[in-house]
Amino acid sequence: MASHPLLQAFKSSKPAFGAWITLPGTFSARNAALASPHLTWLALDCEHGHISLQPGAAEIVSAVAGLGPNAPSVLVRIPATGAHADGSANWQIKYVLDAGARGVVVPMVSTAAQAKSLVAAARFPPLGVRGFGNQYTHMSWGLSMSEYLETANQSVVVLAQIETKEGVQNLQEILAVDGLDGVLIGPYDLSISLGHPPPSPDPVPAVEEIIQNILRSAHKAGKKCAMFCITGEQAAKRAEQGFDMINVTSDCGAMAES
Template identity: 50%
Template structure:
């Protein structure tokens, strides 16, 4: 099984986000450059539907040996994230991004939905996920918990207030910062291209808290880059 190169690789990695649907569109994007290491399918602000769009695009991307991540449309301020996480992972995605996670309770719920028991509450039954990973379902069950990325997006005042508690949740792998929504939440203009100085301070705080908690962090408006030396960025 290819490593989940978003954070597991020993080098800086580069990825792209796609907002339009279609198997061939996804395949064309992932083949566009040998330097693309991963692809985000954006179902929150993009035009790809969960059914059947995600399954088709996950298959196209991972057939090229690259991990597909899915940003689900439901946000952490609503209650309907669980089934969307299940759908994306059952389609074979290597990870999910949940927008607007603002409390440690929601972060713990998301983490549990990403993992099979005994560490989580994800149910098993999909005949497709393991095929996307090119392995038997027995091997998939043995490996999925260690290779699926649980990514929560910090982009609200409440999320910033609960930042340390969210970062401390077991099973959360990445803190993904949404600078545009975070800027608007505090009454600042969105980055164009640079964020307001006060928002830049928040970005640095997310980085510091993530590192202190042993987590990876990313800023969505820039790139989702692997930090080879977490102390240096």
């Protein structure tokens, strides 16, 4: 009942294409949401983008949700670097999920303890520690309060970014965390953290080998694997390789190219 386009794509094992939103304001995000019927998700970047958690991300989530049930699923990348194992980043996850986001992306997750922390923050008891109190959350999903509470734990997508040397070293332990839906590869920080130049436009062979290993390991663990791309050509190649969730472009990138 609480399904959304990204979750539907995951369940059907079809590649889910999306776009990265870095600019504040509702209008450009709504334009991106309507740009193509092939987009199943948008990611609001509150880490490196110029979107605030409150009210920026909340307003964009509501604006896109207002386009109807088939509008792209909106995820939010929180600014915290890693899901701190002490729970100190939980408030950021609470903010974006209370805003009605269909999922959360946490950058630079490097240990299983960090992954467990972000999962706990995103799940209601008994699966986690998330609290409920926002009167608009369920409305953004088009559900009653009870319907949202019954289905949110199975419907909110939780992704950990693998983009550090430690994250690669601890990959198997991270993938073993219950409640984690998948991992998103950040090829730029991953390359830099491993002592290689950033992709130009593709990663160097040594980094590409690690990327392919992350993909295989995620699928072996029953998790989804997402990949950040900057062009349609890259995205098509990653889809052929079996990635489940693929970024095609960004708002700034699309405008610059146009």
